Amino acid sequence: xxxxxxxxxxxxxxxxxxxxxQPGNNYSAHxxxxxxxxxxxxxxxxxxxxxxxxxxFFMIGTDRIRDDYPYPYGSMIKEYMPWNMLERNAEDxxxxxxxxxDHRWKGVEEQNVKVIPRVLAVWLEPWHGGxxxxxNNIDDLNGWHWPDDIPAESGPYKQxxxxxxxxxxxxxxxxxxxxxxxxxTFFKRVEQLVEKLGKARDNDPRVAYVEMGIIGEWGEHHxxxxxxxxAPHDEPRHIANRTWLPGIQKVLGDAFTKAFKNKKVMVRYAxxxxxxxxxxxxxxxxxxEEQGRGYDAMINRGEYWRTxxxxxxxxxxxxxxxxxxxxxxxxxxxxxxxxxxxxxxxxHCNHLGGITWANFKDEEFLRNAAELQKAMGYRFVLxxxxxxxxxxxxxxxxxxxxxxxxxxxxFYYDWPVEVALLDSKTHEKVWGKxxxxxxxxxxxxxxxxxxxxxxxxxxxPLVKVKSRLSIDKELPKGRYIVAIGIIDPACGRPTVRxxxxxxxDGGYHPIGYIGYGKSEKSPEIDSSLFDDLQSDRTINYxxxx
Numbered sequence: 369x370x371x372x373x374x375x376x377x378x379x380x381x382x383x384x385x386x387x388x389x390q391p392g393n394n395y396s397a398h399x400x401x402x403x404x405x406x407x408x409x410x411x412x413x414x415x416x417x418x419x420x421x422x423x424x425f426f427m428i429g430t431d432r433i434r435d436d437y438p439y440p441y442g443s444m445i446k447e448y449m450p451w452n453m454l455e456r457n458a459e460d461x462x463x464x465x466x467x468x469x470d471h472r473w474k475g476v477e478e479q480n481v482k483v484i485p486r487v488l489a490v491w492l493e494p495w496h497g498g499x500x501x502x503x504n505n506i507d508d509l510n511g512w513h514w515p516d517d518i519p520a521e522s523g524p525y526k527q528x529x530x531x532x533x534x535x536x537x538x539x540x541x542x543x544x545x546x547x548x549x550x551x552x553t554f555f556k557r558v559e560q561l562v563e564k565l566g567k568a569r570d571n572d573p574r575v576a577y578v579e580m581g582i583i584g585e586w587g588e589h590h591x592x593x594x595x596x597x598x599a600p601h602d603e604p605r606h607i608a609n610r611t612w613l614p615g616i617q618k619v620l621g622d623a624f625t626k627a628f629k630n631k632k633v634m635v636r637y638a639x640x641x642x643x644x645x646x647x648x649x650x651x652x653x654x655x656x657e658e659q660g661r662g663y664d665a666m667i668n669r670g671e672y673w674r675t676x677x678x679x680x681x682x683x684x685x686x687x688x689x690x691x692x693x694x695x696x697x698x699x700x701x702x703x704x705x706x707x708x709x710x711x712x713x714x715x716h717c718n719h720l721g722g723i724t725w726a727n728f729k730d731e732e733f734l735r736n737a738a739e740l741q742k743a744m745g746y747r748f749v750l751x752x753x754x755x756x757x758x759x760x761x762x763x764x765x766x767x768x769x770x771x772x773x774x775x776x777x778x779f780y781y782d783w784p785v786e787v788a789l790l791d792s793k794t795h796e797k798v799w800g801k802x803x804x805x806x807x808x809x810x811x812x813x814x815x816x817x818x819x820x821x822x823x824x825x826x827x828x829p830l831v832k833v834k835s836r837l838s839i840d841k842e843l844p845k846g847r848y849i850v851a852i853g854i855i856d857p858a859c860g861r862p863t864v865r866x867x868x869x870x871x872x873d874g875g876y877h878p879i880g881y882i883g884y885g886k887s888e889k890s891p892e893i894d895s896s897l898f899d900d901l902q903s904d905r906t907i908n909y910x911x912x913x
Contacts, residue, residue, distance in 0.1 A: 395870050397880035397892040399757050404850075404891040406753040406879050411867045414738035415901045418443045418480060418856070418863050418909075419576050419779065420745025422737070423679065423719045440728060440902060441741055444576050444719055446681075447472055447485045448587070450513035451561065453506070454487065457517045458560055465568040472507070473574050477910040480863055482576035484634075484679070484719075485569065487561070488587035489513050489548065495525035495534040496585065514548060518557060521548035523610065525602070534602045544609045549583065549592055555616070558582060559623045566627025573858030573909060577632045577677050577780075579649050580624060583616065588651055589636035594620075597639050598661050617641055632677050632780055638665040647676035653720060654698070654708050657687040666715050673716035674812065677780050681721030682708065695722045699736040706819070712743045713817035713824070718777040719744060747775030748811065748854075748866045750877065751830070755850050757891060758883045759839065765789075765882070768834040769852065771866070772827075773813045782807045783854055783864065787837055788876060789884075790849040795872045798843060800853075803835045808854065845885035849893065851876040859909040865901055873899045873906050 394409035414421075422441040425448075449472070454465045473483055491509045492498030501511035512520050523545030525534045536543070544550060561582075569575050581587025583594060591601055593612040600611035608614050621644040624633045634647040639661065648666055652658040666678070684692040692698045699705045711717065720740070727733060753769035767787050785808060788800035811831050814824025853862025853876045862875030870878050870893070878898070880891035 395892075395895055395898075399889065399891055402757055403754050404757045404880050404882070404888070406755075406891075408750045408752065408877075408879075409869045410749045411869050411871075411901050413902060414441075414741035415865065415867065416441050416443055416741075417745070417865055418482060419781070420444075420718055420775070420777070421720075421741045422723045422744070423484065423681075423721045424724045425721055440734075441723065441737070442479075442481060444482050444484055445476070446579070446721055447483050448491075448509050448581075449485050449487045450509065451487055451489045451582070452513045452515045455515055455561060455564065457515050458557060460564075462564045462568040465564055469568070469572075469574075476574055477858075478908050480908045483574050484577050484579055485575065486579035486581035486587045487565070488581050489583075490521075490585050492585055493521075493525070493534075493591065495527045496591070497527060497532045498585075512548075515557070518551050518554060519547040521550070522546050536603065542607065544607075545592075549613055550609050555619050558616075558619055562620070562623035562627045566624075566629075570628050570630050573856075575631055577634055577647065577679070578624075578628060580620060580633060580635045580646070582620070583613065584636075586651075587636075589640070594637075594640050621646075634677060634679060637661060638669040642669075645672070645676060647672070648678050648680070650678075650680035650715075651683060652687070653680055653682045653711060653717075654704060655683070655687045655689060663711060663715070673777060675778075675780070675809075677718040678715050678777065679717065679719040679721075683722070695726050696730060696733045696736075698722070699740065700732060705736055705739065708740060709743050710817060710819055712740065713776050716777045716813065717744050718746075718780070743776055745775050745777050746773055746779045746811070746813070748772075748779075748808075748864075749774050750852070750866045750868045753852075753879050755879065755882065758887045759885065763839045764836055765839065765850070766834075766836045767850065767852075767879075768832070769879075770830055770832045771811070772830055773811045774828060774867070775813055778810070778812055779808050779864065782809050783857060785833070786853050786855050786862065787835070788851045788853060789839075789843070789882070790851050790872070790876060790878065792847045792849055792881065795849065795874070795876075795878075797851075797876070798848065799839055799841050801837050801840075802855065803833065803837075806833060806835075843884055846883075847886075847888065848882050848884055850879045850882050852879060853877065856909045859911055861909070863907050863909055865907075867901075869895070869898060869901075871899055871901050871904075872897075873904045875904075875907055 397406040423444040424442045425446045453468045490512055499510050502508040514520050524536045524540035524543040528535055584590045594617050596606040600606055606612050621641050632647055634649045635641050638648050650662045652662055684698050748771050751770045755767045759765055784802035785806050786800045786802050788797050791798055814828040815826040818825050854864035856863040866877050872878055878893055881888050
């Protein structure tokens with residue numbers, strides 16, 4: 369058996385047992401005259417793919433990254449970026465942002481991990497139990513992170529004894545907060561910061577999406593709030609310039625729209641920034657306490673998910689999920705797990721956090737996590753394909769294939785689809801060309817999830833692709849393999865995989881054999897040559913392989 373070591377890898381063996389299909393089921397290729405017809409089987413298990421699925425988080429310098437990170441999912445990592453580490457004052461250039469990002473994101477290209485950065489000025493306010501940053505750890509996220517030219521906050525809030533809540537004395541009922549978000553220069557400084565962020569990150573291949581952040585604890589757009597749609601957390605009613613920031617939505621919305629033309633921007637609440645084209649990060653999935661300002665608001669926002677990502681995290685440390693002590697316990701509860709899947713499907717969720725400290729050696733957890741991973745984001749399943757069995761004197765190949773997106777969201781960037789010829793023995797690429805006129809971000813999923821049948825009642829549309837390509841390279845006559853791959857523009861190699869069993873390590877999906885200068889009578893590839901999708905750890909987008 370080819371690459372038996374993949375099967376012998378202990379952790380992988382555990383995952384394969386609970387989730388993966390055996391390669392080769394239902395794959396077939398046969399010649400019909402001058403055309404090869406191919407039927408392809410779906411890969412039944414969950415798999416790791418970029419820009420979708422479970423999203424991790426590590427407090428670099430504090431948390432120990434797993435030895436086997438980022439396994440078995442972990443294609444994205446959220447990065448909290450303290451404002452004062454990105455710029456010390458308004459005079460700092462984008463070089464400071466780039467330098468600190470390089471420090472935090474070292475090695476992500478080799479791991480095929482992309483980053484979702486979120487800038488913050490405050491981790492947790494002192495009146496909510498926050499503690500100062502460790503001065504000996506530059507990566508510690510605790511405390512305040514104001515740049516030098518914005519003074520820290522001071523105001524009337526006091527911590528409730530024995531609680532994380534805060535209160536205000538009656539005589540201070542109208543007292544505003546000074547400094548921080550409420551400093552006279554804050555709005556202008558936000559505009560300057562976001563402009564620099566755009567210059568540093570809008571074309572950075574390491575960045576997946578951008579969470580707006582900046583305002584509120586953890587950058588979650590509350591304390592202070594951005595609007596008065598819902599009541600504040602610590603008081604019965606809103607007070608301008610204390611519980612909320614009048615006008616900040618327009619400042620942020622305009623600044624991020626101007627700064628980010630390529631990367632997708634996400635905001636915390638769906639009922640805010642309604643005049644802007646942003647995605648959403650809801651950081652309280654499956655919490656009934658956030659049904660109104662979270663789930664319902666996202667449903668009411670409409671079809672923004674077609675062009676903007678939906679993400680967030682499952683936090684079990686509060687509310688109705690406080691009864692759980694780990695993420696493993698959250699997904700082990702069938703009712704909770706099914707509710708999360710229903711929300712994923714109805715909200716067209718692309719990614720969720722929560723798995724960072726999970727035990728991936730727990731077989732039950734792997735089965736439960738696989739259900740969620742399979743539901744999140746895109747899932748492109750090739751159905752059938754055809755191509756000419758011989759490349760003749762015209763030096764062209766005509767390829768046609770069909771697929772469906774059986775996941776919950778689109779793929780949000782227009783990455784190229786490549787048809788390639790591989791060496792029939794080594795499986796190395798010898799020629800390839802991107803298809804023209806194809807935008808994979810338009811490969812839509814289904815709609816209107818039915819919980820009983822566990823299917824979308826409106827099925828994902830069938831995507832049909834047909835292209836005739838000229839081979840602009842002299843090749844030796846002989847036998848080659850026709851393959852398809854989705855290319856990461858950062859490296860020019862396939863990193864996005866289709867959910868099909870016909871797969872070779874390195875990212876390409878083999879379709880069948882083809883003759884160059886000679887006819888191919890036996891196009892079907894022996895399925896024992898296929899590799900397991902989830903086992904492949906060679907995928908990366910480093911510029912030098």
